[in-house]
Structures are given as C-alpha cells and as structure tokens.
Amino acid sequence: MIPAAFDYLAPTSIEEALAALSSDADEVKVLAGGQSLIPVLRLRLAAPTLVVDLGRLPDLAGVRDDGGAILIGAMTTHDELTREPLVSEHATLLAKVAQTVADPQVRHRGTFGGALVHADPAGDFPAAALALDAEMTIVGPSGPRTVPAAEFFTDLFTTAVSEDEILTAVRVPKHTGWGSHYEKFHRSAQMWSIVGVAATVRLDGGTVVEVKVGLTNMASTAIRAAAVEQQLVGQPAAPEVIASAAERAADGTSPPTDVNGDADYRQHLAKVLTRRALITACGC
Amino acid sequence: MEATITLTVDGRAETVTVDTRTSLLDALRDRLGNTSPKKGCDHGQCGACTVLLDGRRMLSCLALAVAHDGADVVTARGLADGDRLHAIQEAFIDHDALQCGYCTPGQVCSAVGMLDEAAGGSPSHVTADLTAERGLGDLDDDEIRERMSGNLCRCGAYVNIVAAIREVVGTTVDAQATTAAR
Numbered sequence: 082m083i084p085a086a087f088d089y090l091a092p093t094s095i096e097e098a099l100a101a102l103s104s105d106a107d108e109v110k111v112l113a114g115g116q117s118l119i120p121v122l123r124l125r126l127a128a129p130t131l132v133v134d135l136g137r138l139p140d141l142a143g144v145r146d147d148g149g150a151i152l153i154g155a156m157t158t159h160d161e162l163t164r165e166p167l168v169s170e171h172a173t174l175l176a177k178v179a180q181t182v183a184d185p186q187v188r189h190r191g192t193f194g195g196a197l198v199h200a201d202p203a204g205d206f207p208a209a210a211l212a213l214d215a216e217m218t219i220v221g222p223s224g225p226r227t228v229p230a231a232e233f234f235t236d237l238f239t240t241a242v243s244e245d246e247i248l249t250a251v252r253v254p255k256h257t258g259w260g261s262h263y264e265k266f267h268r269s270a271q272m273w274s275i276v277g278v279a280a281t282v283r284l285d286g287g288t289v290v291e292v293k294v295g296l297t298n299m300a301s302t303a304i305r306a307a308a309v310e311q312q313l314v315g316q317p318a319a320p321e322v323i324a325s326a327a328e329r330a331a332d333g334t335s336p337p338t339d340v341n342g343d344a345d346y347r348q349h350l351a352k353v354l355t356r357r358a359l360i361t362a363c364g365c
Numbered sequence: 366m367e368a369t370i371t372l373t374v375d376g377r378a379e380t381v382t383v384d385t386r387t388s389l390l391d392a393l394r395d396r397l398g399n400t401s402p403k404k405g406c407d408h409g410q411c412g413a414c415t416v417l418l419d420g421r422r423m424l425s426c427l428a429l430a431v432a433h434d435g436a437d438v439v440t441a442r443g444l445a446d447g448d449r450l451h452a453i454q455e456a457f458i459d460h461d462a463l464q465c466g467y468c469t470p471g472q473v474c475s476a477v478g479m480l481d482e483a484a485g486g487s488p489s490h491v492t493a494d495l496t497a498e499r500g501l502g503d504l505d506d507d508e509i510r511e512r513m514s515g516n517l518c519r520c521g522a523y524v525n526i527v528a529a530i531r532e533v534v535g536t537t538v539d540a541q542a543t544t545a546a547r
Contacts (some may be wrong), residue, residue: 083386084386085386087366089366089368120409122386160421160487163495177495180488183515185489185514186412187409187424187515190427
C-alpha cells in the first residue's frame with residue numbers, strides 16, 4: 082500500500098529538527114533508518130502529515146569513548162554496532178544482539194536509536210539496553226535530559242521520549258570483561274523474537290558477582306528478570322545453579338499470545354532461553 | 366508534496382521529481398525505468414529489491430526516494446560491464462543458482478555486497494570470535510547462508526546459490542594468494 086500523503090523535512094541541525102517537531106503539523110513522525118517506520122506508514126498504521134528525517138543531521142552517528150562508558154549516537158546503524166571495536170570490547174552484548182536483528186540489508190539502514198524509540202516489545206535492543214544499564218540522552222525544547230533504560234520503555238511502542246523530543250545518544254557503561262549472550266528464539270533468520278534473553282554477567286573466581294538479564298517479548302515492554310538475578314548473585318557459576326535460577330525467569334511476566342505462541346509457551350521459553358543465555362555468558 | 370532529487374543509478378546521473386511517499390524501489394522501476402530490482406513483498410521481508418546504496422546492500426522498498434538525494438545506487442543491471450557479466454552473475458549461471466529468476470537481481474546484489482563486507486572483516490551471527498581478524502577466506506557455507514539470509518528464494522535454489530558464491534569466494538581468495546606470492 083502507498084502511505085498517506087505527508088510533507089517531508091530533512092533538517093541539518095538539532096535546533097531545526099526540534100522546531101519541526103514543535104510545528105503545528107497535525108502529526109509528526111521522526112524518520113531514523115526507516116526499517117520499522119516505512120512499513121508502518123505503508124500499512125497506514127500511522128498517517129503523519131509531516132515526516133522529519135534525521136538522516137542529514139551531523140554528529141548523530143558513531144561511537145566514542147566517554148571514560149567509564151561508551152557513547153553511541155542514536156543514528157548509529159546496527160551494522161556499525163557489529164563492526165565497532167569499542168562496542169565489541171566494552172559492550173559485547175550489543176554487538177551480539179545487533180547481528181541477530183532482521184537481515185544484513187536491514188542492519189545497514191536500521192539505527193540503534195530508532196529501534197529503541199520504536200520500542201517494539203519483540204525488538205531485540207530494549208532488552209539489551211536494560212541488561213547494560215544504558216542511559217538515554219533525550220533533547221527537547223528545554224534542553225537535554227537523561228533517562229535510565231529502566232524508566233525509558235513505558236508501554237507498547239511507547240517510551241519516555243515525548244512528541245517534541247529526540248533521542249540523540251545512548252550512554253552504555255563499560256562492561257569490559259563481562260560475559261554476555263543474547264539467546265533469541267525465532268522461526269527464521271530474519272524474523273522477530275518470539276522470546277529473547279539478553280544476559281550480562283561479571284564473574285570473580287567462578288562466583289557470580291553481578292548479573293543482569295533482560296527479556297524480549299515477555300510483557301508490553303522489555304523487562305528485567307529480577308528474580309533470576311537475585312537468586313544468582315553470590316552463587317557459583319555452575320550449570321545446575323543457573324538452571325535453578327532460570328526457573329524464575331517467567332516470574333512477573335505477562336507475555337502476549339499470538340500466532341507464534343501462547344503466553345504459557347513463552348513463559349516456558351523464557352526459562353529455557355534464560356538458562357542457555359546465562360550458561361553461555363558464564364562460559365560454564 | 367513533491368521533491369526533485371538526483372541519483373546516480375548504475376553510473377548514470379538521473380534527476381527525477383517524486384512524491385515524498387515514493388519508495389526508492391518505485392522511483393527506480395516506475396520513474397526511471399530500471400526494472401532490475403524486483404518488488405516481492407514490498408515490506409522488507411524478501412530481499413528481491415536489494416540494491417547497493419553508496420556501496421552497501423539495502424532494501425530499496427524500505428527507503429523513501431526523497432531521503433536519498435545525491436546517493437549512488439547500483440542495481441544488478443549495473444554490475445555487468447556491458448556484455449561482460451560480474452563474476453557473481455557468471456557463477457549464478459554456471460551453478461543454476463535460480464529457477465524462476467525473480468529473486469536473482471536481489472540475490473546477486475546481496476552477494477556482491479556481502480563479499481565486500483566479508484573482505485572488510487565484518488562479522489556475522491555465526492562468527493565465533495568477534496575480535497579475531499577475518500577476511501574472505503573465512504567464508505564457509507554457514508557464513509554464506511547466514512550472510513545471505515535477507516534474500517528469500519521461493520523456488521528453493523539455495524543450495525546452488527551457496528555453491529555459486531562459494532566458487533567466487535574460492536577464485537577471489539586464490540587470485541589474491543597468487544598476487545601476494547608474486
């Protein structure tokens with residue numbers, strides 16, 4: 082289908098972009114990589130009267146070292162995340178997650194920031210952002226503000242970014258030397274997660290010192306598997322210990338029922354995939 | 366709303382006025398008469414519309430033409446040098462890597478883009494060590510399949526597609542080794 086008619090603007094400065102978002106157009110949509118927005122427009126699930134393309138904004142793409150963290154520009158593509166040495170070294174989980182998103186063609190256009198703001202509960206990056214304690218930098222008419230990942234995803238396809246704001250960068254604390262893994266269950270290589278589990282773990286002499294587990298598609302937003310984390314901290318990183326903790330992965334979840342599976346099937350998957358993700362992340 | 370954009374398509378500069386809603390695929394096919402990229406699903410699932418945009422493979426159905434003013438687009442048609450086919454195109458013929466042929470222009474563009482990515486050291490989901498040095502020589506069949514996973518072939522010519530790409534990988538690596546030995 083052809084999208085409903087819209088005006089198009091490609092601002093060349095943040096100020097110009099923010100002014101466009103505050104304009105009196107009926108509905109404004111921000112275009113990042115377009116790999117989710119364009120299908121949404123084509124299905125007429127959204128019919129904005131103005132599309133603001135961030136593709137010509139300078140300085141919104143790329144990864145840089147920021148001391149104890151890496152700073153990822155919102156327009157950095159999934160493909161760039163897989164190739165960027167700073168990401169492989171300090172946030173390995175993100176490089177692994179990026180390789181599982183859709184297919185290579187989509188990864189060349191789709192952006193990290195776009196995927197986060199789209200906040201598809203079946204999308205892979207929100208769970209990873211939770212498991213890395215990422216912080217989002219959001220710019221609006223009154224200046225920049227910072228929102229932790231734990232407060233960023235507010236509901237189905239809804240985030241803390243308001244209609245007159247733009248996500249500009251994501252600050253990811255360095256997880257250098259942490260074990261990590263993303264265990265994704267899907268029907269074919271390009272498809273969305275039926276369930277996904279993002280795990281990061283810091284070990285000291287075989288003991289789990291810190292562990293963070295993010296779940297994809299187990300609620301209306303990505304969520305942390307807090308019960309699993311609490312049970313595992315201070316325990317030895319051993320398969321049977323992990324298996325026992327992973328049994329709590331579905332605690333407090335409210336997954337959807339759809340053509341790919343019932344809610345109780347997803348709760349079963351969450352436990353199995355959490356076990357696999359943690360065993361791989363711990364290397365045990 | 367309409368906008369006038371300039372694209373370089375298969376080496377030729379083209380200026381066209383498009384509605385802002387026009388996908389790059391529709392601009393290429395319907396406005397510029399280049400029917401090499403195919404419309405399969407038209408929403409980013411099948412890969413038939415794959416082209417190289419500024420050297421990287423992407424889905425032309427998931428791009429607004431207006432957003433790519435000034436871009437360099439290469440379609441499967443532009444990969445050939447006149448009557449001389451690209452090595453990937455020759456290999457697809459030699460290995461019967463198609464049946465109906467509808468997905469082939471997308472497959473071919475994707476394969477060419479994929480070889481560049483692999484030569485540049487890009488990892489894939491099946492790459493074991495993300496930090497190791499990599500090149501074309503590391504492309505085994507699992508890597509080829511994973512890296513070509515964005516292109517569907519409903520005739521099921523996958524086995525021959527992998528064989529065609531494997532052959533080009535082999536001859537390229539051999540040629541590089543010969544050059545290096547000289």
